[in-house]
Amino acid sequence: MTTQIKKKSQQMRWILPVILSLFAFRVSAQNADSAFIRSIYDEVLTKGECYENLRTLCKTAANRLSGSPQAEKAVQWGKQVMEDTGFDKVWLQEVMVPHWVRSDVEYAKIISPEKELKICALGGSIGTGESGITAEVIEVQSLEEVAELPEEKVKGKIVFYNRPMNPKHTTTFWAYAGAVDQRGMGAIEAAKKGAIAVLVRSMNLRLDDYPHTGAMRYDDAVKKIPAAAVSTNDAEYLSDFLKKQGKASVQLKLNCETLPDVLSHNVIGEIKGSEFPEQIIVVGGHLDAWDKGEGAHDDGSGCVQSIEVLRILKALGYQPKRTIRAVLFMNEENGLRGGKKYAEEAKKKNEFHLAAIESDAGGFTPRGFSIDATDYKVNQILAWKDVLAPYGLREFPVGYSGADIGPLKDSTITLIGYRPDSQRYFDFHHADTDVFEAINKRELELGAASMTALVYLIDKYGIK
Amino acid sequence: MTTQIKKKSQQMRWILPVILSLFAFRVSAQNADSAFIRSIYDEVLTKGECYENLRTLCKTAANRLSGSPQAEKAVQWGKQVMEDTGFDKVWLQEVMVPHWVRSDVEYAKIISPEKELKICALGGSIGTGESGITAEVIEVQSLEEVAELPEEKVKGKIVFYNRPMNPKHTTTFWAYAGAVDQRGMGAIEAAKKGAIAVLVRSMNLRLDDYPHTGAMRYDDAVKKIPAAAVSTNDAEYLSDFLKKQGKASVQLKLNCETLPDVLSHNVIGEIKGSEFPEQIIVVGGHLDAWDKGEGAHDDGSGCVQSIEVLRILKALGYQPKRTIRAVLFMNEENGLRGGKKYAEEAKKKNEFHLAAIESDAGGFTPRGFSIDATDYKVNQILAWKDVLAPYGLREFPVGYSGADIGPLKDSTITLIGYRPDSQRYFDFHHADTDVFEAINKRELELGAASMTALVYLIDKYGIK
Numbered sequence: 001m002t003t004q005i006k007k008k009s010q011q012m013r014w015i016l017p018v019i020l021s022l023f024a025f026r027v028s029a030q031n032a033d034s035a036f037i038r039s040i041y042d043e044v045l046t047k048g049e050c051y052e053n054l055r056t057l058c059k060t061a062a063n064r065l066s067g068s069p070q071a072e073k074a075v076q077w078g079k080q081v082m083e084d085t086g087f088d089k090v091w092l093q094e095v096m097v098p099h100w101v102r103s104d105v106e107y108a109k110i111i112s113p114e115k116e117l118k119i120c121a122l123g124g125s126i127g128t129g130e131s132g133i134t135a136e137v138i139e140v141q142s143l144e145e146v147a148e149l150p151e152e153k154v155k156g157k158i159v160f161y162n163r164p165m166n167p168k169h170t171t172t173f174w175a176y177a178g179a180v181d182q183r184g185m186g187a188i189e190a191a192k193k194g195a196i197a198v199l200v201r202s203m204n205l206r207l208d209d210y211p212h213t214g215a216m217r218y219d220d221a222v223k224k225i226p227a228a229a230v231s232t233n234d235a236e237y238l239s240d241f242l243k244k245q246g247k248a249s250v251q252l253k254l255n256c257e258t259l260p261d262v263l264s265h266n267v268i269g270e271i272k273g274s275e276f277p278e279q280i281i282v283v284g285g286h287l288d289a290w291d292k293g294e295g296a297h298d299d300g301s302g303c304v305q306s307i308e309v310l311r312i313l314k315a316l317g318y319q320p321k322r323t324i325r326a327v328l329f330m331n332e333e334n335g336l337r338g339g340k341k342y343a344e345e346a347k348k349k350n351e352f353h354l355a356a357i358e359s360d361a362g363g364f365t366p367r368g369f370s371i372d373a374t375d376y377k378v379n380q381i382l383a384w385k386d387v388l389a390p391y392g393l394r395e396f397p398v399g400y401s402g403a404d405i406g407p408l409k410d411s412t413i414t415l416i417g418y419r420p421d422s423q424r425y426f427d428f429h430h431a432d433t434d435v436f437e438a439i440n441k442r443e444l445e446l447g448a449a450s451m452t453a454l455v456y457l458i459d460k461y462g463i464k
Numbered sequence: 465m466t467t468q469i470k471k472k473s474q475q476m477r478w479i480l481p482v483i484l485s486l487f488a489f490r491v492s493a494q495n496a497d498s499a500f501i502r503s504i505y506d507e508v509l510t511k512g513e514c515y516e517n518l519r520t521l522c523k524t525a526a527n528r529l530s531g532s533p534q535a536e537k538a539v540q541w542g543k544q545v546m547e548d549t550g551f552d553k554v555w556l557q558e559v560m561v562p563h564w565v566r567s568d569v570e571y572a573k574i575i576s577p578e579k580e581l582k583i584c585a586l587g588g589s590i591g592t593g594e595s596g597i598t599a600e601v602i603e604v605q606s607l608e609e610v611a612e613l614p615e616e617k618v619k620g621k622i623v624f625y626n627r628p629m630n631p632k633h634t635t636t637f638w639a640y641a642g643a644v645d646q647r648g649m650g651a652i653e654a655a656k657k658g659a660i661a662v663l664v665r666s667m668n669l670r671l672d673d674y675p676h677t678g679a680m681r682y683d684d685a686v687k688k689i690p691a692a693a694v695s696t697n698d699a700e701y702l703s704d705f706l707k708k709q710g711k712a713s714v715q716l717k718l719n720c721e722t723l724p725d726v727l728s729h730n731v732i733g734e735i736k737g738s739e740f741p742e743q744i745i746v747v748g749g750h751l752d753a754w755d756k757g758e759g760a761h762d763d764g765s766g767c768v769q770s771i772e773v774l775r776i777l778k779a780l781g782y783q784p785k786r787t788i789r790a791v792l793f794m795n796e797e798n799g800l801r802g803g804k805k806y807a808e809e810a811k812k813k814n815e816f817h818l819a820a821i822e823s824d825a826g827g828f829t830p831r832g833f834s835i836d837a838t839d840y841k842v843n844q845i846l847a848w849k850d851v852l853a854p855y856g857l858r859e860f861p862v863g864y865s866g867a868d869i870g871p872l873k874d875s876t877i878t879l880i881g882y883r884p885d886s887q888r889y890f891d892f893h894h895a896d897t898d899v900f901e902a903i904n905k906r907e908l909e910l911g912a913a914s915m916t917a918l919v920y921l922i923d924k925y926g927i928k
Contacts, residue, residue, distance in 0.1 A: 045631040167509040170855055170910070206905055365829070365885045367856070391634055392831070392885075394858045421829045421856075421885065423906045441670055442887045446634070 033387045036316075036456060041391060041449045043312050048445040050308040053081055054301065054363075058294035058436035065123075065291040066331040067099025067262040074287050075265045078303065078328045082269035085311045087326075089272070092265040095341040097331040099262045100124055102291050103255030107132070108199070108228065110241060111249040117238065118209050118231040121256040122183060122200065122216040123290065123334050125227040132253035133158070133197050133226065139242050143181055143189045155194035158250055160242075161186045162201045162235050165426065172422040173361070176203055176429075180214070187227040188219045197226045197252050201235040203426060209233050210431040213290050215334045226254050266338045267328040271310055273459075275321035281458055282325050282356035283309045283451055286332035286339075286404050293434030297425065300436075301363030301444055303328045305418075308448035309455055320459045322354060329404035332360070336403055343407035355414040355458050357451055358402025362428070363444040364420035368395030369454060373414040377463050381414070384457050393450055395419060414463050418451055497851045500780075500920060505855060505913045507776050512909040514772040517545055518765065518827075522758035522900035529587075529755040530795040531563025531726035538751050539729045542767065542792045546733035549775045551790075553736070556729035559805040561795040563726045564588055566755050567719035571596070572663070572692065574705060575713040581702065582673050582695040585720040586647060586664065586680040587754065587798050589691040596717035597622070597661050597690065603706050607645055607653045619658030622714055624706075625650045626665045626699050629890065636886040637825070640667055640893075644678070651691040652683045661690045661716050665699040667890060673697050674895040677754050679798045690718050730802045731792040735774055737923075739785035745922055746789050746820035747773045747915055750796035750803075750868055757898030761889065764900075765827030765908055767792045769882075772912035773919055784923045786818060793868035796824070800867055807871035819878040819922050821915055822866025826892070827908040828884035832859030833918060837878040841927050845878070848921050857914055859883060878927050882915055 044050070061074040075092065082090040100123055108117040111134065121127075135156060140146050141163040146154065161182035165175035179201075186198045202212035211229040218224045230238065241248050267287060273279060285302020289295020306326040313320060330338035346353060357369070368388075371378050378398055385396065401415035409415060420443070428434035508514070525538040539556065546554040564587055572581040575598065585591075599620060604610050605627040610618065625646035629639035643665075650662045666676035675693040682688045694702065705712050731751060737743060749766020753759020770790040777784060794802035810817060821833070832852075835842050842862055849860065865879035873879060884907070892898035 041634065042632050167906070168506050170505065172906075365887050392859075395856075423829050423910070424904050427904070440888050440891065442631070442636075446887070 030387060033457065037387055037453045039316055040312055040452045040456065041446070043315055044308065044445040044449040045442065047315065048308065048448065049311060050304040050448050051439070051441045051444055053304040053307065054296065054439060054444065055436050057300050057304065058296050062294040063291040064287070064289050064295060065100070066097035066264060066288045066334060067259070068291070071264060071288055071330065075267055075330070078267035078287055081307055082267065082326065085307060086314060087269035087271060087310060090269040093268055093341060093345060095264055095266060095330055095337050096261045097264045097337050098335050099259040100334060101257060101259060105253055105255035106228070107253040108230070109251050110238065111251060115237070117234040117250070118211050119199065119228040120211040120213050120292065121254045122227040122229055123213050124216050124218070124258065125254060125256055126224050127255045127257055128197065128226045128253050132251055134249060134251040135196055137199070137238065137242065137248045137250050139239055143185055146189045146193060149193060151193050154190065157195055158197045158199060158252065159186065159190035159195040160199045160238060162239050164201060165203060165205050167205055172205060172426050175205060176426060179203060183214050183229070184217055187216055187225050188222050191223045191225045195225060199228055199230045199250070202229045202232050203429065204232050204431070205426050207232045207236065210433055212429060212431040213292050214430045226252065228252060228254060264330045266330050266342055268325060269310065270323055270325035271313065271320055273322040274319050277323050278352055279322040279354045280325050280351055281322055281354055281455055282327055282405065283455060284327035284329055284356065284404055285359050286330070287328040288331050288333050290333055290430045292430055293428065293432045294436055296434050296436045296439050297362035297428045298430065298434055299332065299360045301439065301447065302359035305359045305444065305448040305451055309452045312448070312452045313456070318456065322459050324455060324459065332404050339404035340407045346408065353408055353413050355416060355463060356405040356408050357416040357418060357454060358405045359418040359447060359451060360402050360404070361418065361422065362420055362425045363439045363447055364422070364424060365443045366392045366446050366450045367421050368393050368419045370397045370399050370401055370417040370419050371414065372399060372401045372409070377414050380463050388453060391446065391450060391453070416454065418447060420447055494851060497921065501851055501917045503780055504776055504916045504920065505910070507779055508772065508909040508913040509906065511779065512772065512912065513775060514768040514912050515903070515905045515908055517768040517771065518760065518903060518908065519900050521764045521768065522760050526758040527755040528751070528753050528759060529564070530561035530728060530752045530798060531723070532755070535728060535752055535794065539731055539794070542731035542751055545771055546731065546790065549771060550778060551733035551735060551774060554733040557732055557805060557809060559728055559730060559794055559801050560725045561728040561801050562799045563723040564798060565721060565723060569717055569719035570692070571717040572694070573715050574702065575715060579701070581698040581714070582675050583663065583692040584675040584677050584756065585718045586691040586693055587677050588680050588682070588722065589718060589720055590688050591719045591721055592661065592690045592717050596715055598713060598715040599660055601663070601702065601706065601712045601714050603703055607649055610653045610657060613657060615657050618654065621659055622661045622663060622716065623650065623654035623659040624663045624702060626703050628665060629667060629669050631669055636669060636890055639669060640890060643667060647678050647693070648681055651680055651689050652686050655687045655689045659689060663692055663694045663714070666693045666696050667893065668696050668895070669890050671696045671700065674897055676893060676895040677756050678894045690716065692716060692718060728794045730794050730806055732789060733774065734787055734789040735778065735784055737786040738783050741787050742816055743786040743818045744789050744815055745786055745818055745919055746791055746869065747919060748791035748793055748820065748868055749823050750794070751792040752795050752797050754797055754894045756894055757892065757896045758900055760898050760900045760903050761826035761892045762894065762898055763796065763824045765903065765911065766823035769823045769908065769912040769915055773916045776912070776916045777920070782920065786923050788919060788923065796868050803868035804871045810872065817872055817877050819880060819927060820869040820872050821880040821882060821918060822869045823882040823911060823915060824866050824868070825882065825886065826884055826889045827903045827911055828886070828888060829907045830856045830910050830914045831885050832857050832883045834861045834863050834865055834881040834883050835878065836863060836865045836873070836880070841878050844927050852917060855910065855914060855917070880918065882911060884911055
């Protein structure tokens with residue numbers, strides 16, 4: 001050993017004990033966190049209330065699309081559950097929402113040989129009028145294909161968008177992202193070429209008989225035409241029919257319409273922080289749901305899990321340093337008015353939001369959290385990986401968090417999306433299959449506990 | 465920098481390029497593996513055949529308990545599918561199996577006020593005789609509690625084991641392991657104290673109306689008494705009834721019986737290795753299933769996934785260095801005769817099994833693999849973590865692999881269990897709910913691809 005190194009080593013002698021004691025401190029903090037997080041999971045797995053809360057929401061307020069009487073029932077349900085759970089404060093935040101209504105007249109068939117197609121209007125679509133529309137169908141795979149077609153090929157026809165979600169994506173949300181432009185923009189692109197209606201293959205990775213609704217848009221500069229989703233089985237049927245017969249005429253009847261905006265509400269409840277009450281940590285989901293099924297995965301789950309986070313902390317006698325707030329956002333599905341309103345009011349009141357976690361990817365088994373924040377903040381969350389891993393929380397991608405909390409984005413907030421396993425999500429999404437019975441109690445509870453664990457860590461350590 | 469260090473540094477000058485080139489080699493090998501593994505997942509997610517194979521197995525050979533005509537149908541199904549898939553060689557391996565039969569007389573009720581209980585005979589149970597058994601019920605929580613009870617408290621009674629699976633376990637198999645002694649040994653312990661029958665709470669984490677069967681044992685030195693599972697809902701009902709009424713008499717009728725052993729078969733198929741054909745890598749599941757439901761998760765999934773592994777490798781034009789063998793084991797559920805026979809024959813023929821992977825934990829979304837091998841071998845598998853992680857394979861516990869491959873254990877083999885998510889498994893396990901419709905196509909396929917990816921890595925690199 002050279003003298004220089006020896007000298008260095010003497011200078012450094014005091015460091016080892018310091019490092020060791022810091023390490024010991026870290027280990028003991030980690031043990032305390034592990035123990036508390038274990039108690040979070042124990043609480044929800046033995047005395048969880050989110051599953052029964054979800055049952056009530058689904059069974060008393062199915063089809064709770066913004067503006068509907070059922071959405072109003074859901075608002076009352078949310079307020080009541082928060083009050084019964086003993087939050088420090090519960091309130092409703094007013095927000096005007098769109099009011100689109102489906103009618104029971106939704107019908108499509110191939111004319112000859114006659115074959116009914118399982119369809120439903122896309123959300124926001126205009127109706128076809130009493131007598132419906134009958135026209136030849138032209139199948140396309142993309143918006144781009146329509147844009148390139150000569151007008152005479154499209155004019156007066158029903159454009160049938162049939163590009164399937166790409167099954168190769170192991171995260172199904174990427175498959176959705178890669179196909180949903182047909183649903184969102186299909187009517188605009190088709191109308192530009194003179195089409196009189198569109199049929200869109202349902203956003204569903206499996207083959208079944210359920211049409212999946214969802215939002216579609218119009219452009220004020222382009223003629224509005226009716227738009228419907230067709231079940232994946234019938235999309236396959238219609239496509240085969242076109243291949244074999246060369247052409248197909250389809251009759252389409254939709255009686256849906258858009259009514260004037262309606263007053264509705266975000267439902268908000270909180271536990272006040274003891275040390276830094278001005279720092280707010282939001283957990284949320286959206287209370288509205290499409291008017292198919294019962295909105296169990298989308299997004300009743302996120303609502304009951306968010307309420308459960310606060311219930312668990314209370315049940316364990318945990319006194320948060322920061323204010324923990326559950327928000328049930330209205331109108332995620334067709335307007336995002338609730339999310340926008342919440343952010344607007346927060347800004348007006350000069351509220352400081354430290355972090356927001358949204359659960360809007362279904363009540364499935366935990367995989368992790370996506371994080372939308374600076375690298376410096378992301379790394380603080382990644383430092384908690386070890387205490388979260390035993391619960392299946394091992395994936396922490398950087399990126400998209402959630403639609404409703406998106407408007408809160410600024411340079412300081414950490415936005416987080418709860419990420420459960422995604423394989424089954426699109427079996428249920430916006431369809432009659434999204435019912436309470438499609439929920440596994442334990443998976444729902446594990447999700448609530450996962451969100452609680454992260455809220456606990458953020459509350460305890462903060463995010464700098 | 466001191467002279468000494470400078471000298472050292474000169475000596476070391478050649479090392480950097482070597483390290484870099486080794487690193488580059490490793491990165492390029494890893495890239496090649498990543499690309500091939502991606503193609504495995506692409507193949508199964510777009511052209512997978514395991515889901516349709518499972519449909520055929522479930523719909524043509526439900527209730528395929530060892531010794532039954534349905535089990536024989538399943539054997540023929542397995543041979544046919546392997547042949548159709550173009551394996552190099554397919555054969556049946558003879559094995560004598562137990563033959564227990566349930567009758568349609570399975571009935572239990574509380575006498576007064578009358579209330580029918582949803583029950584089913586446990587596998588292997590004797591019958592009650594034509595007139596059935598009527599006796600008072602005594603509720604217990606464990607084998608130990610029975611062992612400590614005075615004989616006069618138990619004699620002539622029906623012992624009702626009602627300890628629930630512990631919901632706190634995040635891996636449900638631990639909850640099962642902690643409760644299943646009641647089912648396996650309950651009749652023996654109760655009979656020692658003079659009980660005349662046992663009712664066992666179903667091994668099910670949720671509350672529902674389905675009794676779950678499963679193996680139970682007798683001891684030749686102890687009187688055999690009938691044993692039945694009761695649904696979790698009715699277990700709760702009976703327990704409440706006892707609390708409220710102080711006592712309950714239950715009538716139980718079971719007409720099941722054990723017939724003489726029957727000749728059955730393991731179904732085996734393989735692709736011959738090109739370089740080391742004498743080194744065998746087994747993938748397997750068990751072909752028999754309980755006579756409730758269709759054995760979709762337990763273990764039709766493992767069977768079709770094992771066949772799919774070989775199909776995928778063939779479809780991708782991959783020529784394995786080692787022999788890849790799919791084995792559909794007979795009689796896992798009530799005897800393990802197939803697993804034992806396979807190991808016995810392997811020993812007789814002096815076959816060298818490098819590794820064996822069993823899928824018998826359901827057709828759910830991938831989580832990882834459990835590994836039963838020396839630390840040195842385990843570490844070789846852990847070195848592949850990075851190329852497996854993108855597919856949700858992030859958990860690699862050391863321990864139990866699978867029942868059927870267990871008898872192959874020796875000092876050299878690496879035994880591996882495919883570990884999907886476990887939350888929903890016991891909703892279906894050994895019950896009428898375990899039907900084809902309980903399978904999500906993508907989850908099943910991802911499992912098959914995960915097994916294929918690991919087989920590919922083991923085949924390519926070996927395990928030393």
